[in-house]
Amino acid sequence: MVLYFKARPEAGDYTIFMGFDKFENEDLIKYGFIEDVWFHVDKMSSAHVYLRLHKGQTLDDIPEGVLEDCVQLVKANSIQGNKVNNIDVVYTPWSNLKKTASMDVGQVGFHNQKSVRTVRVEKRINEIINRLNRTKVERTxxxxxxxxxxxxAEKAERKQLLREKKRREELDKLEKEKQAELRSYKNLMVVEKMTSNKNIASANKSLQELEEDFM
Structure with missing residues (x-):
């Protein structure tokens, strides 16, 4: 079972979710999306909370209010962290989570420590937790x-984009060939290079004239 929450509406349409236990956390680690951001209380046991960003967004695009919702939810779902003030919450893209066979269920590491950010949470804000809990939905x-x-869906989109790109390239090629043909035709039709029937007639003597010249 996974618990889903809605971030503050004024910040936009953002979904926050977390596994009910460490086994759901394993599936979230394994089957996460590239848009997911993982949150956890630093150096303490806590829920694994995720924020799903909009396509193309990064950590720098997380609205301040949404970030506060996430770290407050992590704190509230840490047995130890919920009891003390001034705790640190770490967050990083899902793609940076590292899982090895030697790790316990629900345990993770990081591929790149530089991609992990830390935010200090001074205290629990019940107003935020209560608002988030009113939006909570349980799903499996x-x-x-x-x-x-x-x-x-992403594969189909890439194929469609590739087809469109190929079609544009073919159209561009045909247009270039057409323009080249037009330029060639214009060169043939230059007035100075054209010869009329009159010019041909004046440049060539008639048969009668040739016979007179011969006589």
Missing amino acids: PDFKAEREAVAA
């Missing part, structure tokens, strides 16, 4: 099927 998604569906 098929992570693998969702990921495969997205991958198939």
Whole structure:
């Protein structure tokens, strides 16, 4: 089961979600989306909270209010972190999560430490937690099927873009050939290079004239 929350509406349409337990967290780690951002209390046990960004967005694009919602939710879902003030919450793109066979269930590392950011949370803000909990929805998604569906849609989109690119290239090629043909035709039709029937007639003597010249 996965718990879904809606971030503050004035910040835009953002979905926040977290696994109900460490086993759901494993599936979230395995079948996450490139747009997902992972949050966790630093050096303490806590829920794995995710924020799904809009396509093309990065960590720098997270609205300040949405970031506050995420870190508050992580703090509230940490047994130890919820009891103390001034804790650190780390967050990083899902693609930066590293999972090895030697790690326990729900445990993760990072591919690149430089892609991990830290934010200090001074205290729990009940107003934020209460607002988020009012939007909470429980679902049991098929992570693998969702990921495969997205991958198939992205593959189809790439194929369509490739077809469109090839078509544009073919049209450009035909246009260039047409323009080259027109330029060649114009050169043939230059007035100075043209010869009329009158010019031909004046340049060539008639048969009678040739006979007179001969006589």
